[in-house]
Amino acid sequence: MQNYNNTDKDLLDFEKAVNGNFDSFSYLAKKYGKYALNIINFRLKSEQLPIAGCFLKFQDRKVYYDIYGKYAKKQQSFNYQDFEKLISITY
Numbered sequence: 127m128q129n130y131n132n133t134d135k136d137l138l139d140f141e142k143a144v145n146g147n148f149d150s151f152s153y154l155a156k157k158y159g160k161y162a163l164n165i166i167n168f169r170l171k172s173e174q175l176p177i178a179g180c181f182l183k184f185q186d187r188k189v190y191y192d193i194y195g196k197y198a199k200k201q202q203s204f205n206y207q208d209f210e211k212l213i214s215i216t217y
Contacts, residue, residue, distance in 0.1 A: 136154065136157075138150075139153050139154055140154060140212065140215070143211065143212035144211055144212050144213070145211065146209070146210060146211045148206050148207075148209045150212075151168065151209060151211075151212050152184060152189075152206075154166075154212065154215060155182040155184075155189070156182070156184065158215050158217050159179065159180065159181070159182035159191070159215075160181065160182060160183070161180065161181075161217070162180055162181065163180075163217065164180060164215065164216065164217040165178050165179070165180055165194045165214075165215070165216040165217075166178075166179050166180065166182060166191075166212070166214075166215055167179075167212070167213040167214045167215070167216075168209065168210075168211065168212050168213055169210040169211050169213060170204055170208045170209060170210055171208050171209075171210045172208055176213050177191075177193070177202075178193065178194040178195070179191035179192065179193060179194060179202075180192050180194045181201070183201070187205060187206050188203050188204065188205055188206070189203060189204055189205075189206065189209070190202070190203045191203070
């Protein structure tokens with residue numbers, strides 16, 4: 127029963143994040159976005175195209191991430207207020 131409740135909570139948070147709730151995005155990204163094979167697709171207010179990110183980390187009101195499939199020595203980042211919405215999570 128506990129697994130069902132966790133899945134239910136994740137679905138509720140997913141719905142909120144799709145509608146622009148940063149706290150729900152943060153919760154899901156911390157849970158699913160810290161691995162190389164998981165892809166978090168999201169949109170920022172300043173970007174026209176969605177971003178496919180992985181290795182998401184949160185620090186000092188900023189989100190750090192790698193572009194999925196591209197190796198970079200320095201992670202990309204954005205301020206939490208620039209988040210527009212979650213699009214999908216693939217894992």
